[in-house]
Amino acid sequence: MLSDQEKQEIEAELAHYERPQALCIEALKIVQKHRGWVSDEAIRDVGEAVGLSPHEVDSVATFYNLIYRREVGRHVIHYCDSVSCWVMGCDKIRNQLCQELKIQPGQTTEDQRFTLLPIPCLGACDTAPAVMIDEDLHGNLNSENLKDILARYD
Amino acid sequence: MDRPLTEWILSESLPIGLKRYEALGGYEAARKALAEMEPKAVTQTVIDSGLRGRGGAGFSTGMKWSFVPLGPEVPRPKYLICNADEMEPGTFKDRYLLEGNPHQLIEGMILGAYAIESEVAYIFLRAEYHRSHQVLTEALAEARAAGYLGKNIFGSQHSLEIHLHSSAGRYICGEETALLNALEGRRAVPRAKPPFPPVVGLFGKPTIVNNVETLYNIAPILQHGPEWFQKRSLTEDAGTKLYGVSGRVRKPGLWELPMGTPLREIIEEHAGGMCEGYQFRGVIPGGASTDFLVSEHLDLPLDFESVAKAGSRLGTGTMIVLDDRTCPVGMVHNLQKFFAHESCGWCTPCRDGIPWIEKILEAIDQGKGRLDDIDLLHRHVKHLGPGRTFCAFAPGAMEPLQSALKYFEDDFRRHIEEGRCPYHE
Numbered sequence: 001m002l003s004d005q006e007k008q009e010i011e012a013e014l015a016h017y018e019r020p021q022a023l024c025i026e027a028l029k030i031v032q033k034h035r036g037w038v039s040d041e042a043i044r045d046v047g048e049a050v051g052l053s054p055h056e057v058d059s060v061a062t063f064y065n066l067i068y069r070r071e072v073g074r075h076v077i078h079y080c081d082s083v084s085c086w087v088m089g090c091d092k093i094r095n096q097l098c099q100e101l102k103i104q105p106g107q108t109t110e111d112q113r114f115t116l117l118p119i120p121c122l123g124a125c126d127t128a129p130a131v132m133i134d135e136d137l138h139g140n141l142n143s144e145n146l147k148d149i150l151a152r153y154d
Numbered sequence: 155m156d157r158p159l160t161e162w163i164l165s166e167s168l169p170i171g172l173k174r175y176e177a178l179g180g181y182e183a184a185r186k187a188l189a190e191m192e193p194k195a196v197t198q199t200v201i202d203s204g205l206r207g208r209g210g211a212g213f214s215t216g217m218k219w220s221f222v223p224l225g226p227e228v229p230r231p232k233y234l235i236c237n238a239d240e241m242e243p244g245t246f247k248d249r250y251l252l253e254g255n256p257h258q259l260i261e262g263m264i265l266g267a268y269a270i271e272s273e274v275a276y277i278f279l280r281a282e283y284h285r286s287h288q289v290l291t292e293a294l295a296e297a298r299a300a301g302y303l304g305k306n307i308f309g310s311q312h313s314l315e316i317h318l319h320s321s322a323g324r325y326i327c328g329e330e331t332a333l334l335n336a337l338e339g340r341r342a343v344p345r346a347k348p349p350f351p352p353v354v355g356l357f358g359k360p361t362i363v364n365n366v367e368t369l370y371n372i373a374p375i376l377q378h379g380p381e382w383f384q385k386r387s388l389t390e391d392a393g394t395k396l397y398g399v400s401g402r403v404r405k406p407g408l409w410e411l412p413m414g415t416p417l418r419e420i421i422e423e424h425a426g427g428m429c430e431g432y433q434f435r436g437v438i439p440g441g442a443s444t445d446f447l448v449s450e451h452l453d454l455p456l457d458f459e460s461v462a463k464a465g466s467r468l469g470t471g472t473m474i475v476l477d478d479r480t481c482p483v484g485m486v487h488n489l490q491k492f493f494a495h496e497s498c499g500w501c502t503p504c505r506d507g508i509p510w511i512e513k514i515l516e517a518i519d520q521g522k523g524r525l526d527d528i529d530l531l532h533r534h535v536k537h538l539g540p541g542r543t544f545c546a547f548a549p550g551a552m553e554p555l556q557s558a559l560k561y562f563e564d565d566f567r568r569h570i571e572e573g574r575c576p577y578h579e
Contacts, residue, residue, distance in 0.1 A: 016317040018357045024339030025322050063341040064322035066281045082243035084400035084474050086488040121243040125400035126407050135284040
């Protein structure tokens with residue numbers, strides 16, 4: 001069931017669109033903001049709120065890479081693996097992340113601290129290689145500052 | 155004013171607010187146009203200026219606006235959408251504008267909406283631009299409080315509301331009809347054209363989709379006139395352009411320069427030349443989906459026409475440099491991996507073809523390729539070319555591949571013949 005807060009936020013968005021179905025993505029993002037990810041139950045909740053079947057909502061949810069259909073850790077690391085970051089050595093950054101966190105891309109650490117995911121170009125190419133942790137952008141990464149940056153997230 | 159897009163920007167971390175924007179002359183153009191000009195005259199001014207879309211396709215902005223039906227009989231609301239879904243790999247120009255001077259976007263959107271008689275607008279912002287979201291939210295609130303958005307803007311009959319929509323990912327959202335589907339809450343697959351969005355767009359209503367940098371040009375054009383705008387350029391394509399450089403150069407960055415600035419000047423002067431120990435080998439001039447240019451093109455003026463004549467596209471104008479120690483096969487493999495990932499899956503050649511290309515490139519890159527793989531890649535370039543797929547995604551993906559096969563064929567052969575990547579020690 002949607003919480004009162006979620007309901008309120010979804011209703012506030014309703015005025016911005018011609019049809020309630022258009023709210024599907026906004027509603028998924030609102031639910032994810034509060035619950036961390038989008039469970040099957042969340043899919044049904046969103047469907048009821050915007051007038052779509054759970055299958056229709058799921059077809060939308062699974063299309064967009066920033067809607068998480070599996071549980072994620074307390075912090076999500078998105079490492080850019082697009083061309084500018086590749087030229088500047090993002091493979092090394094990814095390998096170091098895998099090594100330090102003892103996970104592969106797509107996985108979450110055992111202590112639920114970090115989930116590691118690739119992301120297309122973050123628009124930080126002049127400071128490549130770059131990662132985004134939660135909502136924070138970090139550029140000009142190397143093996144040393146990466147450690148310090150990770151330490152800021154507990 | 156020589157740099158109309160960036161001259162007022164102090165720094166990305168400190169966006170200029172409404173007060174400062176107005177003190178510099180901001181909102182004068184919109185105020186004047188809404189009081190004194192007919193919507194058609196605004197469109198005509200933009201046509202006369204020669205402004206071409208800065209998202210990459212380079213279509214005349216004023217012409218696009220002129221396709222929107224006007225008058226009381228037309229279905230309402232009509233929509234203006236700012237495409238701020240900056241996801242072209244190697245591109246970081248729109249973020250700089252949004253986070254430095256958000257009111258110039260709002261003023262451009264007021265003018266654009268007035269020209270096409272639209273009363274509802276959206277800014278479609280990529281999800282990862284959290285800072286831009288915050289800056290835009292504050293600027294929109296300021297503009298609303300001042301009466302520059304909402305009912306009867308500047309005391310005119312014209313009303314406009316701008317909504318900020320934060321996306322949920324996927325590169326294909328930058329394709330304008332896919333963007334419309336995303337805004338309608340659907341999977342972002344492209345739509346068939348015709349009908350074109352200016353006639354049948356968002357929710358079936360007439361809709362204009364313009365790139366961020368395009369809209370930043372509108373207020374200066376109205377303020378200073380089409381002739382002034384044309385004089386900002388070194389060539390036939392009018393205005394200034396945001397050029398960016400990333401890769402192994404001394405000073406990667408972004409600069410607003412006259413349209414038609416030569417490639418050599420951008421790389422050697424503005425980007426400070428190549429890093430110590432690295433040589434220039436080539437460049438993709440305008441994001442992932444443009445053809446490579448090489449040393450012989452260094453004196454090319456970077457405008458729409460000249461780059462097209464050289465067999466590539468200006469695209470977004472933000473270039474990625476290939477140096478002599480980076481493997482061109484690896485670079486193209488990285489690009490095709492991106493495109494394989496981001497294909498929306500709607501049409502078969504793109505959904506199935508690009509992953510095959512990626513697998514072939516991976517094999518070659520790892521030294522497991524066969525000589526006939528090169529022919530196979532050439533065939534795929536043809537099969538995924540213009541006219542063979544539902545939208546421009548796959549043909550765009552083929553651009554860096556076909557030009558890499560042309561300019562770096564020896565590198566492909568060496569990988570296959572030596573059974574290894576010659577760039578790996």
